[in-house]
Amino acid sequence: MRLLLVEDEEGIGKFICQGLREAGHTVDWVQDGEKGLDHAANLDYDIVVLDLMLPKMDGLQLLPRLRDYGVKTPILVLTARDAVEDRVRGLNAGADDYLVKPFDFSELLARIHALLRRPPLQTTNLLKVGDLEMDTLRHVVRRDGRVLDLSQREFMLLEYLMRNAGHVLTRTQIGERVWGFDFYNESNVVDVYIGYLRRKIDKHAPQPLIQTVRGIGYRLSTDEELD
Ligand code: CA
16 A cells, blocks of 8 residues: 655654654655655545644645546545634535544554545535435535534544434544544533434434434434434
């Protein structure tokens, strides 16, 4: 597998390169956004790992340009702690996944492998589960054609549920993905936000899509409710 790493920080770059090479992958490492765009647009990679804060051109400028060129390579964004807004913008700008710094290498590798396994359809900006539709690029959610007004966090939560539709997600998985690595599993924030989402998505619909899986977590599905 051939990967492109766009990361200006020497220490992190070396750490990622070494780990990926040890895992048997080929890695090209560039340290600014212009080189990143040039490499990603002109060479054939299986995946691009992209830091957001970069010299010459930052990741959020690079992403839409790359997608404008028609490059469909999966992109995993690396972002600083607490930059939730950047994460959302990154995903809207064409990234497929993100990882918050600092991270364990095993987590990075798992995310990369998950992206590579993901069928191309799911990297689209348009997600659909039953009559629930999300356009991640335009940041629009519709249920049965009716536009729903979601907060940024509700949107992130719903996108995660929709990208994993049919699968049970634990509160920890949801918390870590939507709230970041410093998420505390003891808090009930996931349940609270699931409640917000339910009110907006399921309240007026004949079929509820957000299902509680007792003792485990939640799943979004058009199938009959689990118990
Ligand atoms: Ca950086």
